Amino acid sequence: MIKRRKTHTVTAGSVKIGSKHPIVIQSMVKFETTDIARSVKQINSLAAAGAGLVRLAVPTAKDTAAFAKIVQRAKVPLIADIHFSPDRAIEAIEAGAAKIRLNPGNIKNIKDVNRIIDCAKAHRIAMRIGINEASIRNLLHDTPARRRIDLMIKEMAGYIKIFEKRGFSNIVLSVKSSDVLRTIEANIAIAEKFDYPLHLGLTHAGLAEDAIVPASVAMGTLLQKGIGDTIRISIAGDPVQEVQIAQKILASLGLYHSNAPQLIVCPTCGRCQWDLVGFAQQVKKLLDKIDRPLRVAVMGCVVNGPGEAADADIAVCAAAGKGFIYKKGKKIAVIPQSKLLAALKKEIEKIS
Numbered sequence: 227m228i229k230r231r232k233t234h235t236v237t238a239g240s241v242k243i244g245s246k247h248p249i250v251i252q253s254m255v256k257f258e259t260t261d262i263a264r265s266v267k268q269i270n271s272l273a274a275a276g277a278g279l280v281r282l283a284v285p286t287a288k289d290t291a292a293f294a295k296i297v298q299r300a301k302v303p304l305i306a307d308i309h310f311s312p313d314r315a316i317e318a319i320e321a322g323a324a325k326i327r328l329n330p331g332n333i334k335n336i337k338d339v340n341r342i343i344d345c346a347k348a349h350r351i352a353m354r355i356g357i358n359e360a361s362i363r364n365l366l367h368d369t370p371a372r373r374r375i376d377l378m379i380k381e382m383a384g385y386i387k388i389f390e391k392r393g394f395s396n397i398v399l400s401v402k403s404s405d406v407l408r409t410i411e412a413n414i415a416i417a418e419k420f421d422y423p424l425h426l427g428l429t430h431a432g433l434a435e436d437a438i439v440p441a442s443v444a445m446g447t448l449l450q451k452g453i454g455d456t457i458r459i460s461i462a463g464d465p466v467q468e469v470q471i472a473q474k475i476l477a478s479l480g481l482y483h484s485n486a487p488q489l490i491v492c493p494t495c496g497r498c499q500w501d502l503v504g505f506a507q508q509v510k511k512l513l514d515k516i517d518r519p520l521r522v523a524v525m526g527c528v529v530n531g532p533g534e535a536a537d538a539d540i541a542v543c544a545a546a547g548k549g550f551i552y553k554k555g556k557k558i559a560v561i562p563q564s565k566l567l568a569a570l571k572k573e574i575e576k577i578s
């Protein structure tokens with residue numbers, strides 16, 4: 227079991243972030259915030275998929291005005307994403323943001339940063355201090371990795387000082403890079419130095435097929451070390467997929483409790499003599515309708531399959547026109563292969 231790093235608890239509306247609380251999955255709306263209907267629909271789809279917080283961009287005053295309306299209809303607390311404009315930050319807080327994401331480095335005037343902090347404090351909202359490697363000052367193309375991380379820590383330490391001096395500690399920290407190793411190293415360094423909750427993410431990760439592996443490696447490495455209190459998987463595509471990937475990463479480390487059944491499918495090899503992939507896809511459809519933890523294995527052959535699937539609640543395999551069903555590793559039926567799906571469905575229903 228993973229022992230999470232001890233942190234403060236940060237409150238963002240009804241959501242608590244920090245080591246005593248489950249890791250919060252978040253995502254971001256991909257429509258313009260002024261498109262209220264579609265933004266609300268996407269937020270609520272993300273909430274239904276398992277997002278605990280959803281972020282929206284508010285680049286203009288029209289966006290913060292729309293944000294105020296969206297907050298009323300959102301099923302989860304919302305985060306306003308602020309860049310450059312202190313006025314947008316204040317408007318978003320007053321519009322009902324539970325949290326704002328701020329890179330203090332792109333708010334030029336310290337008086338404005340203090341004005342935002344005071345407003346956040348008055349409204350009891352949370353703030354994420356987000357630093358991206360690309361926004362670090364004094365960074366040259368050939369600045370070595372260690373120096374880059376030192377600069378990020380130094381910049382973060384400076385910002386935290388400003389917030390703490392103002393009496394504001396409801397903060398989450400994030401240091402991001404598009405480089406997996408630097409993301410890991412920077413987050414370890416920040417986690418060692420500060421005890422605020424950490425938001426994990428990898429910037430500009432790419433299209434889903436390119437983003438999933440680097441994001442999983444970066445997030446998985448950090449989470450395994452107990453680092454990370456809220457997570458966003460950035461992909462260019464459907465944000466619901468971001469939530470699903472985050473759940474899978476967390477679940478693979480025992481950090482996410484889900485009632486969803488688990489489907490195990492063997493990778494197949496030369497011993498497999500049936501359409502295992504097609505069959506597994508049909509089983510997946512069956513399992514999508516079930517809301518209880520259940521391990522179902524679809525294996526390619528009778529030689530290794532049953533042994534490899536011994537820890538599944540139900541396992542099936544097929545060979546030479548016959549279908550085999552196993553429960554907890556014990557064979558319970560041998561039937562014609564054509565009847566295997568229907569028989570499996572019945573067995574699933576018995577224990578669901």
Ligand code: SF4
Pocket residue numbers: 492493494495496497498525526527528529530531534
């Ligand atoms: S279960 Fe059988 S078919 Fe599947 S990978 Fe193992 S040996 Fe190959």
